[in-house]
Structure formats: structure tokens, C-alpha cells
Amino acid sequence: MNSDLSHAETIEPTYDDRVVAAALASLPGIGPQRLRTLMRGLGVLPAWQVVRGEAPAPEHIAAMLRQDGLDRALRRAATVQLLDQMAAALHDGDIRVLLTTDAEYPASIRGDFAAPAVLFARGDVSAFANRRVGIIGTRAASAAGRHFARRLGRELARNGVSVVSGLARGIDAAAHRGVIDAFDAMSSVASNGKSHLAAPIAANIESPIAANLAAPIAAPIAVVASGLDVVYPREHATLWQQVAERGVIVSESPPGCAPDAFRFPLRNRILAMASELLVVVESRATGGSMITVDEAAKRGITVLAVPGSPHSDTSAGTNALIAQGATSVCDVADVLVALGIDHHRLAASSDARPRPSAADKVVLDALARRPSTFDHLVAELDLPIEDVAVRLGRLEAQGWAVVNGGWWEALLAS
Amino acid sequence: MFASVRSTTLLGVVGRAVDVEVHVGVGLPGFTIVGQPDEVCRESRDRVRAAFLSRGFAWPNRRITVNLAPSGERKGGAGLDLAIAVAVLIADEQLSPESAKQFAFVAELGLDGSLRSVVGAAPLVAAVRDRRVVVAAGNVAAARAAGASDVVAASDLAHAIACLRGQDEWISSNSSDVLPDAAPHPDLADVRGQPAARLALEVAAAGSHHVLLVGPPGAGKSMLARRLPGILPPLSDDEALSCTMVHSAAHVAMPPSGRITRPPFRSPHHSISMVGLIGGGTSAMRPGEVSLASEGVLFLDELGEFAPSVLDALRQPIEEGVVRVSRARTTLTFPARFLLVAAANPCPCGAGTPGVCVCDDSARAKYLRRFSGPLLDRFDLRLAVGLPRVDDLVDGRPGESSALVAARVVQARAIAAARNGGVNANIAVDDLDTYAPLEPAARALLRRELESGRLSGRGLHRVRRVARTIADLHDAPDLVGESHVATALQLRTALSTLAGGAR
Numbered sequence: 001m002n003s004d005l006s007h008a009e010t011i012e013p014t015y016d017d018r019v020v021a022a023a024l025a026s027l028p029g030i031g032p033q034r035l036r037t038l039m040r041g042l043g044v045l046p047a048w049q050v051v052r053g054e055a056p057a058p059e060h061i062a063a064m065l066r067q068d069g070l071d072r073a074l075r076r077a078a079t080v081q082l083l084d085q086m087a088a089a090l091h092d093g094d095i096r097v098l099l100t101t102d103a104e105y106p107a108s109i110r111g112d113f114a115a116p117a118v119l120f121a122r123g124d125v126s127a128f129a130n131r132r133v134g135i136i137g138t139r140a141a142s143a144a145g146r147h148f149a150r151r152l153g154r155e156l157a158r159n160g161v162s163v164v165s166g167l168a169r170g171i172d173a174a175a176h177r178g179v180i181d182a183f184d185a186m187s188s189v190a191s192n193g194k195s196h197l198a199a200p201i202a203a204n205i206e207s208p209i210a211a212n213l214a215a216p217i218a219a220p221i222a223v224v225a226s227g228l229d230v231v232y233p234r235e236h237a238t239l240w241q242q243v244a245e246r247g248v249i250v251s252e253s254p255p256g257c258a259p260d261a262f263r264f265p266l267r268n269r270i271l272a273m274a275s276e277l278l279v280v281v282e283s284r285a286t287g288g289s290m291i292t293v294d295e296a297a298k299r300g301i302t303v304l305a306v307p308g309s310p311h312s313d314t315s316a317g318t319n320a321l322i323a324q325g326a327t328s329v330c331d332v333a334d335v336l337v338a339l340g341i342d343h344h345r346l347a348a349s350s351d352a353r354p355r356p357s358a359a360d361k362v363v364l365d366a367l368a369r370r371p372s373t374f375d376h377l378v379a380e381l382d383l384p385i386e387d388v389a390v391r392l393g394r395l396e397a398q399g400w401a402v403v404n405g406g407w408w409e410a411l412l413a414s
Numbered sequence: 415m416f417a418s419v420r421s422t423t424l425l426g427v428v429g430r431a432v433d434v435e436v437h438v439g440v441g442l443p444g445f446t447i448v449g450q451p452d453e454v455c456r457e458s459r460d461r462v463r464a465a466f467l468s469r470g471f472a473w474p475n476r477r478i479t480v481n482l483a484p485s486g487e488r489k490g491g492a493g494l495d496l497a498i499a500v501a502v503l504i505a506d507e508q509l510s511p512e513s514a515k516q517f518a519f520v521a522e523l524g525l526d527g528s529l530r531s532v533v534g535a536a537p538l539v540a541a542v543r544d545r546r547v548v549v550a551a552g553n554v555a556a557a558r559a560a561g562a563s564d565v566v567a568a569s570d571l572a573h574a575i576a577c578l579r580g581q582d583e584w585i586s587s588n589s590s591d592v593l594p595d596a597a598p599h600p601d602l603a604d605v606r607g608q609p610a611a612r613l614a615l616e617v618a619a620a621g622s623h624h625v626l627l628v629g630p631p632g633a634g635k636s637m638l639a640r641r642l643p644g645i646l647p648p649l650s651d652d653e654a655l656s657c658t659m660v661h662s663a664a665h666v667a668m669p670p671s672g673r674i675t676r677p678p679f680r681s682p683h684h685s686i687s688m689v690g691l692i693g694g695g696t697s698a699m700r701p702g703e704v705s706l707a708s709e710g711v712l713f714l715d716e717l718g719e720f721a722p723s724v725l726d727a728l729r730q731p732i733e734e735g736v737v738r739v740s741r742a743r744t745t746l747t748f749p750a751r752f753l754l755v756a757a758a759n760p761c762p763c764g765a766g767t768p769g770v771c772v773c774d775d776s777a778r779a780k781y782l783r784r785f786s787g788p789l790l791d792r793f794d795l796r797l798a799v800g801l802p803r804v805d806d807l808v809d810g811r812p813g814e815s816s817a818l819v820a821a822r823v824v825q826a827r828a829i830a831a832a833r834n835g836g837v838n839a840n841i842a843v844d845d846l847d848t849y850a851p852l853e854p855a856a857r858a859l860l861r862r863e864l865e866s867g868r869l870s871g872r873g874l875h876r877v878r879r880v881a882r883t884i885a886d887l888h889d890a891p892d893l894v895g896e897s898h899v900a901t902a903l904q905l906r907t908a909l910s911t912l913a914g915g916a917r
């Protein structure tokens with residue numbers, strides 16, 4: 001016992017505050033609330049000594065630790081090995097630890113009543129200094145919803161607004177893919193001064209190159225539920241990497257943390273804190289997006305919603321939000337206006353798609369009314385099957401329509 | 415002392431002639447059957463003895479040995495009963511050897527001596543159709559359908575023996591009697607609206623392309639599938655005979671005429687076992703559903719619910735048109751030239767419609783992983799079917815009747831047969847440029863689809879074959895046009911663009 005203590009005393013001071021904070025956050029039974037109580041009340045190193053049982057705790061903290069035999073479990077878990085493990089994970093995953101006392105800790109989150117005591121970050125935290133708009137929505141999104149989210153993400157990034165999202169399936173991923181699109185387009189412009197992007201709108205007074213140079217593309221911000229070295233969902237590994245390279249991924253969960261279900265509502269609260277505005281692209285009447293909306297409402301953050309067809313379940317939530325008074329978003333300008341940004345100097349987005357011919361327009365108009373199978377479309381238009389097939393093929397090739405699982409949907413906005 | 419009488423036994427879907435040899439000699443009284451009889455066959459000694467006593471024939475109280483020649487093959491079924499009884503009577507010199515010489519016997523005996531029908535009468539009789547065949551009354555139609563010209567029936571053992579002695583008359587039904595065939599398949603006119611689905615069926619029938627229908631419950635997938643055999647070309651005599659043999663061997667309910675004259679339609683439940691689908695089993699070696707559907711339609715509803723191993727077993731018969739079932743004792747070949755129609759829900763919740771479906775991407779991807787890629791690839795036609803429109807259901811005009819569509823199908827098949835000597839689904843990849851040359855616009859369309867990644871290399875050949883069939887249906891036997899290719903592409907929907915599925 002004696003040798004153990006002396007060992008701890010000699011080794012522990014060599015551990016960084018941040019490693020100890022990470023270790024505290026990963027202790028069993030320590031959630032955001034208890035972690036905040038420990039760290040705000042005691043500071044990092046004293047808190048560690050308290051959970052190790054090496055230092056006496058103030059009465060309210062001692063009471064908290066006595067609940068359900070928590071103190072014994074903590075003493076067992078708070079080992080030097082845990083510190084070593086954390087140090088290695090932080091180093092391997094290139095993960096930074098932000099404490100509320102750090103200057104880099106995002107100011108918008110620090111001021112919040114439920115701010116996480118420790119925030120893990122991968123990438124460049126300076127993105128939090130930008131204007132920030134959260135884009136959220138259902139995981140089971142329609143093709144049109146995904147398309148809109150992607151376009152919104154791209155246009156916001158081009159106008160210098162950071163997109164905050166959760167890297168979940170569906171809308172979240174689409175929004176960040178849009179941001180990555182903007183970066184890719186930018187780099188292709190940069191690599192060959194006169195790119196294919198510039199050509200169709202060379203005559204425009206405000207060319208996209210000029211706009212891009214005026215407002216650098218804003219870095220994406222992702223708020224995730226799992227540890228930063230646990231990619232979830234796995235199919236987003238590439239996107240995860242791209243966001244980390246160009247912006248930042250933050251999480252309240254220490255490295256190695258699995259994507260447990262209870263972490264997602266907690267993540268949603270940070271997502272709300274990190275956003276100046278929250279745009280719901282598609283959502284059912286209940287679900288994760290609505291939790292984020294509630295968190296935003298608690299903090300007085302403006303919620304905007306994208307209207308959808310009343311026939312579509314995935315727009316039931318957003319339509320209800322609009323009915324309750326949320327501003328509707330039909331265009332990136334709507335978001336910029338809500339942010340108070342001058343949307344007249346909006347980086348002109350060009351629709352490079354050729355206009356559909358009059359014959360193709362008939363088909364496109366039918367699709368714009370509602371998504372449709374080939375079968376329905378033929379029946380509705382009352383045209384020869386071959387005609388509809390040829391026109392649909394053209395619309396698909398030109399990017400006006402997409403098919404998903406046999407259902408055709410129109411993509412009216414580029 | 416010794417007698418030999420002709421009968422047959424069933425091996426898979428083929429009858430084999432068997433000589434029933436009986437020796438009655440000195441020794442301890444007994445009755446043994448040799449020559450690899452199965453359990454049912456071995457039990458015939460008790461049935462034969464009881465029938466003798468019931469009908470007043472003397473049972474020889476000597477040593478009776480029955481040999482089923484050729485003795486190297488396993489014999490099954492009760493169809494040998496009558497032949498054994500007749501042979502015992504001859505060997506016991508109660509009946510002259512000459513009287514049974516021109517006959518073959520295919521019937522089971524009851525304990526009271528009555529003659530009973532046997533399973534697989536058609537293939538059984540076919541093996542001995544050069545002789546005068548004695549069957550139970552219930553098997554007469556099947557025996558005639560098998561092509562036996564001289565079929566007679568008897569009511570019981572005593573009647574049969576009296577006829578053989580020339581003391582009585584056989585029951586012989588007039589061969590010119592026309593017994594009713596099976597009811598026709600449901601008509602395509604019942605399908606209101608759904609023009610693309612109707613076209614898909616027509617193309618499937620004309621080019622023998624396998625079809626996958628994907629749609630929510632109530633979209634009419636089964637209704638459509640049931641109408642496909644009605645637009646297939648009528649069976650040729652050989653095909654009808656082969657179908658009749660298989661159905662008879664599998665003991666499937668037959669129409670009164672005893673003949674299968676329309677393309678069969680089989681829709682096994684998704685709990686079906688591998689043996690049930692492919693065939694085989696114990697010594698009986700029954701044909702499976704793929705063989706029963708041969709020359710017709712095999713419909714697999716709820717494709718996702720079938721065991722994956724069962725579905726994958728379909729691949730070989732689809733390619734080869736026959737199933738080879740090997741067991742320890744025998745290897746048999748069953749016919750399996752079926753048109754496969756499968757139906758599946760688009761996703762776990764079944765809705766499919768964007769905005770209504772509640773499945774997220776991962777749930778969809780997981781669902782789609784149930785279908786093996788190689789099997790999905792064999793469906794030339796993959797069509798999303800939506801719920802029928804209310805307008806069509808309530809006051810839509812009835813669609814074209816099956817007869818009209820079938821006429822076009824026959825014509826298109828004739829065009830294809832004249833050009834490539836078979837159906838379009840079987841055009842070899844190397845021959846596609848010869849038999850299905852493309853117009854420049856059609857070529858450009860396919861190139862665009864390939865470059866965008868929406869069409870895979872394997873899909874390309876399938877689309878070209880389907881486009882060939884569509885062109886044939888439009889009476890364009892030479893070049894395949896852009897509209898044909900565009901339509902073929904529409905009839906081969908990717909199941910999920912998200913899951914990376916290309917056409």
C-alpha cells in the first residue's frame with residue numbers, strides 16, 4: 001500500500017492536466033453533470049486525487065460520490081494504467097482536450113448552463129470563430145431532402161458560414177458532404193486558374209472565383225456522440241476524415257467511447273449550443289432532430305425549417321415547426337438573412353445543368369408534384385412507354401431527376 | 415413353377431420397366447421379395463396374400479421367391495402389387511403363362527383385392543407403353559396422357575384374372591373421350607393501369623427474361639405474376655408430355671384429362687426446403703418445384719424470406735435448364751426450364767415510397783444484403799411496382815386481354831427464333847453484336863449510363879438482351895433503337911442507389 005502510494009505520488013505529477021481530465025471523463029458512473037461538479041468544484045488534479053481517495057472531498061462532493069457505492073468503483077477504475085491508456089489514445093488519435101478554462105474552448109459553448117467540462121476535438125478549433133449554422137434532419141431522408149441539405153451546406157460554406165452537424169446518416173452527412181464539395185470545387189479552381197466551373201458564368205459580374213476569394217470557404221464543424229477514435233456510422237469513415245482535415249470534430253465522450261444510445265441526446269445539446277441558427281431540413285414529427293430543436297429552444301436559438309409536402313412523413317416535423325412559427329428556408333439566402341449577412345453579395349451559384357426541353361419538362365413537372373415509380377409516371381402522363389423512358393433517361397443524365405429503389409424524384413434546385 | 419410378368423417402377427420422373435419373376439418351389443412355406451425393394455414394395459407380400467384370400471384364390475403354401483429384375487436398381491412404390499399377384503398365380507399354375515405375355519401391370523392391391531391408383535402413373539406407363547397396360551380405373555387418363563395406346567382397367571384382382579382368362583371384359587374407356595383440361599390462367603385484362611408492369615410481363619414472356627417485382631404489399635405483385643403463364647406461348651406436345659410426367663411423378667393434382675396442357679404456375683411458400691425446391695429426398699427422389707415449374711413460371715413471393723442457401727441453389731438450374739440431383743445410389747436429371755418471377759418488398763417497412771418509408775439507410779442496406787448479388791443479377795427485368803392508382807382501380811378501362819398480348823409474344827418469339835435460334839435471354843455475349851446491333855443513339859445512351867456508373871458491365875449485356883426483345887415486340891428485327899434501350903434501362907431499376915447497386 002505504501003509503495004503504491006509513493007509510486008502514484010512520484011508518477012502522477014508528470015501527467016498532463018488534459019490526460020487526467022480525459023481519464024476523469026472516462027470513469028464509470030461519471031456523466032457530464034458529475035464531471036462538471038467535480039472539475040468546477042475542485043480542479044482537475046485535486047478531482048483525480050479525490051476519486052482516488054487520496055484527498056478528502058468537500059461535503060457535497062463526498063455525498064455525490066457515496067451514491068450507489070460510486071466511490072469504490074471509482075477508486076478501482078482510476079488507475080495509472082487508465083492515465084497511460086488515455087495519453088496513448090489522445091496521442092494516437094490526434095485528439096486535443098479542451099477545458100472550460102482554455103482560451104480555445106469555444107466561447108459559445110462555455111457560456112452555456114450545460115456546457116461540457118471537457119471537450120475533445122480533432123482538427124482546427126478556430127472554426128468556432130466563424131458564423132455557425134446547424135443543419136440537422138432525419139437519418140431516413142428522401143433523396144430530395146439529402147439533395148437540399150447538400151446544396152445548403154455547400155452554399156453556406158461558400159458564404160463563409162460554418163456548417164455544424166452530427167455526421168449521422170441522412171441529412172447530417174449530406175450537409176457536410178456539401179461543405180466538402182465546396183472545398184473540392186475551390187481546390188480545383190485554385191489548381192487550374194480557369195476551371196470548368198468558371199466557364200459557364202464567365203460573363204457574370206460576380207464570378208464564383210471572386211466570391212470565393214472574398215469569403216474563404218468556412219470550415220465544417222461536426223459534433224459526434226462517440227469517442228473521436230470510434231467512427232460511427234462506419235460507412236462515414238471517409239467523410240469523418242475529410243471533416244477533420246478541413247474543419248473540426250468535437251465530442252464530449254473520451255476516446256474509445258462506443259456510440260451508446262444515451263449519448264446522442266447529449267450530443268444534440270452540444271450541437272444546439274454550437275449553432276447560432278438551427279436549420280431542420282427534414283424530420284418526422286418525433287425523433288432526434290426534435291430533441292435538438294428542444295435544446296435550441298431552451299437556449300433561445302432560432303430554429304428554421306425547410307417546408308415539405310404534407311404527403312411526406314419526413315417533412316411532418318418541419319412543417320409542424322413552421323406552423324409553430326419557425327422561419328421557412330427555401331434557399332440559402334433565407335439562412336443568410338436570418339444570420340444578418342448581406343445576401344446580395346451572395347456567392348453566385350450557377351446551375352450548370354442544361355435547361356430541359358419542353359417535352360422533358362412535362363415529365364419533370366409530373367415528378368416535381370410527387371415522387372413516382374416509372375409505372376405511375378407512364379400511367380399519369382398517358383404517353384407511350386418508350387417516350388417516357390427516353391425522356392427520363394435524359395433528365396437523369398442532365399441531373400434533373402434521380403432514381404432510388406425504383407422511385408424517381410425531381411431535383412429542381414441544383 | 416416359374417413366371418415372369420412385366421411391370422414398372424419410378425426413378426425420379428422416369429419409369430423403368432421391371433420384370434417381376436416369381437418362383438414357387440419346395441421348401442418351408444414363405445414369401446420373400448429380392449431385387450432391392452423399398453419398404454412399401456416389401457410390404458406388398460402382405461397385400462398380395464390378403465387380396466388372394468379375399469378374392470378366393472388359393473395361396474400356394476410353398477416357398478415363394480419374388481425377384482424384381484434388373485436386381486441392381488432400387489425399386490419403390492406399390493405399383494408392382496398386381497404384377498406380383500399375377501406372377502404368383504402363373505407360377506402356381508392357376509393361370510396360363512401365355513395369358514399375361516402381352517401385358518404390363520401397374521396397380522396397387524387393396525386387402526380386399528381391389529385395384530388402386532398409383533403415384534406417377536404417367537411416367538410408369540410410359541416405360542411399358544408398347545404393351546397392353548392394365549391399370550386401376552383412376553389411372554386411365556394419366557396412362558393415356560403418357561402416350562400408351564392400349565390401356566385397360568379392371569375393378570379388382572378377380573376381375574383382372576377373369577379378363578386374362580378370357581372370361582370377362584376389361585373396362586376400357588373410349589380413347590376419343592375428351593376430358594376437360596385445367597381451367598385457363600387468370601387474364602391480364604384484370605390488371606388496371608400499371609402499364610410498365612404489363613410491359614415487363616410481356617417482355618418477360620417474349621424473351622424468357624426472369625423478372626423481379628419490387629413493391630409494397632398490395633401493389634399487385636402476385637396478381638401480375640399469376641397472369642404471366644397466360645401470355646406464354648402454348649406448350650408444344652413434347653413440352654406438355656414432359657410437364658405431365660413431372661407432375662404425375664410428384665403426385666401433384668392433375669386436371670381430369672390427365673394432361674398438363676398449359677404452362678404451369680408454381681408458387682412455393684418461402685419456408686420451402688432445398689430438397690423441396692430442387693428435388694431429391696430419400697429413395698423416392700421426387701422432382702422439386704423448379705421441375706414442376708419447368709416450361710412455366712416459378713413464382714417466389716417474399717424473396718427476402720427464403721433461406722439464402724435455398725435461393726443460391728437456384729443459380730445452377732437457371733443457367734443450365736436442368737437440375738442434376740446426386741445421391742449415394744443415383745444421379746438423376748430433372749427438367750428445370752422455368753421462367754423465374756420473384757416479388758420482394760422494397761425495404762423492411764414495406765412502404766418504399768420516399769417520404770413514407772421509415773427505414774434509414776442502414777436498415778435498407780441490411781435488408782438488401784439478404785439478396786445475393788449473383789441471384790439478383792440473373793433478373794433481367796427488375797421493376798418497382800407502386801400501389802395502383804385509385805383512378806385505375808375504380809373506373810379504369812380494362813387492360814388488354816391475355817390473348818392479344820400472347821399473340822404478340824408468339825410473334826416476337828418467332829422473330830427471335832428465326833434470327834438467333836432461341837429466346838433472347840439466351841443470346842451469348844459474343845453474339846450480341848450480331849443479333850442485337852445498336853443504333854448510334856442507343857450506343858451513346860449505353861455509354862453514358864456506363865460512364866456515370868449507373869450501369870454495370872454485367873448489366874450492360876442484360877439490358878441489351880431486354881432491348882432486343884423490346885425491339886422484337888415492336889417489329890424491329892434488325893437494329894435496336896434508343897427508345898428500346900431506354901425502355902430496357904427503365905425496366906431494370908437499381909434496387910438501391912445508396913447501397914451501391916448499379917443496374
